[in-house]
Amino acid sequence: MSMRTSARTLVAWGLWATTLGACAGGLVVTLVVTRPLTAGVLVDGAVFALVFPLGYATIGLVLGLRRPDNPIGWLFAASGLVWSLTIPLGPWVDRLVLDHRPLPLAAQFGALVGEYNWAPAVALGITLPALLVPDGHLRSPRWRPVAAAAVIGPVLGLVGASLAPGQLEETPIPIDNPFGLAGVAGTVASVVGFTGLGLWLTSMVAAVVSLVLRFRSSRGTERQQLRWVVAGAAGAVAGLLVGIAGVIITYFAVLCVPAGVALAVLRYRLWDLDRLVSRTVTYTLVTALLVIPYLLVVPTASKLVEGSGSLAVAAATLTVAALFQPLRRRVQQLVDRRFNRRRYDAARTVQGFATRLRDQVDLDALNAELLAVVDQTMQPTRTSLWLRAR
Numbered sequence: 001m002s003m004r005t006s007a008r009t010l011v012a013w014g015l016w017a018t019t020l021g022a023c024a025g026g027l028v029v030t031l032v033v034t035r036p037l038t039a040g041v042l043v044d045g046a047v048f049a050l051v052f053p054l055g056y057a058t059i060g061l062v063l064g065l066r067r068p069d070n071p072i073g074w075l076f077a078a079s080g081l082v083w084s085l086t087i088p089l090g091p092w093v094d095r096l097v098l099d100h101r102p103l104p105l106a107a108q109f110g111a112l113v114g115e116y117n118w119a120p121a122v123a124l125g126i127t128l129p130a131l132l133v134p135d136g137h138l139r140s141p142r143w144r145p146v147a148a149a150a151v152i153g154p155v156l157g158l159v160g161a162s163l164a165p166g167q168l169e170e171t172p173i174p175i176d177n178p179f180g181l182a183g184v185a186g187t188v189a190s191v192v193g194f195t196g197l198g199l200w201l202t203s204m205v206a207a208v209v210s211l212v213l214r215f216r217s218s219r220g221t222e223r224q225q226l227r228w229v230v231a232g233a234a235g236a237v238a239g240l241l242v243g244i245a246g247v248i249i250t251y252f253a254v255l256c257v258p259a260g261v262a263l264a265v266l267r268y269r270l271w272d273l274d275r276l277v278s279r280t281v282t283y284t285l286v287t288a289l290l291v292i293p294y295l296l297v298v299p300t301a302s303k304l305v306e307g308s309g310s311l312a313v314a315a316a317t318l319t320v321a322a323l324f325q326p327l328r329r330r331v332q333q334l335v336d337r338r339f340n341r342r343r344y345d346a347a348r349t350v351q352g353f354a355t356r357l358r359d360q361v362d363l364d365a366l367n368a369e370l371l372a373v374v375d376q377t378m379q380p381t382r383t384s385l386w387l388r389a390r
Helices: 002-033 039-051 053-066 071-084 090-098 105-116 118-132 141-163 183-217 220-244 250-254 256-266 270-304 309-339 341-357 363-378
Strands: none
Touching: 002 039, 002 053, 002 071, 002 090, 039 053, 039 250, 053 071, 053 256, 071 118, 071 256, 090 105, 105 141, 118 141, 118 183, 118 256, 141 183, 183 220, 220 250, 220 256, 220 270, 250 256
């Protein structure tokens, strides 16, 4: 058992270290060959590396060490590794393409993998975990064909597309597929590639259906776990929608999915989701309610009080600060009433008990009422009360 645990630990760290090494290699190659080397190039590369390869690899490392018997962590680690495969070669290939120089065999291979490695990476990082969450098992044996399609589809798509004629679009300038076959062989390769893509897409849709069905039939702890998964998916969708509007958080939004799955698998603070949602909504609303008037007041006050712009800004800032806590408490009550009903009802119950406590003189009635309040707010399996004799 000790040797098996050590081997798993070594494999988990090895996958993470390999992914990190690929990202570091990509940075070195970028510094050497990329011209002009701008801050934007470095930031884009760093964000991509932190989210896709290292983000998935790190979450996979944690799950692999803490829940080694659950395959989801290993799938995340493998997904991060697949994302990182082309990072060391990418800057070099881009430089050769921009300079219109012939591509060596390694560069051709790097360009090809960079064109299609997203399919197996997504299957490993999203489709298969969605089928296995939260306990690492399929919902039933009937879902085995879907899992098989999730594995076979990307393989067929990658092989078929690699041999099909056409252009590679991920390079700075589109180039012809160096491994594309002509004639009947190329047609067959195209059919195989489209078949693999169809299996990949079908398995992803089926994985979502499996997750929905599992959520509807879940109870107790499993339902809390799946709620975190759903919350992670919702956060990813919201982040992607905001990213479309031009805010640079699209990449990080993708991490919401594996982060939600990790919390579900680790069973970490499962019952805090309502609190997290209510707090997030509260602070978002409060920030909007305070910042928008602040941004409107400052220029208006500056125009009305010429030469006293700084005084107007200070006054507006103090006003916003004074309004923050009262407004936050009021908004928190409204949000808790909608998103965190358990906490809202518990707070009202405790408040009502505190009011009645001032007028209660019967010790037996107080004892019964106190136990009822504890049972209603905390929902323990057993409650008892000891009173010290005086």
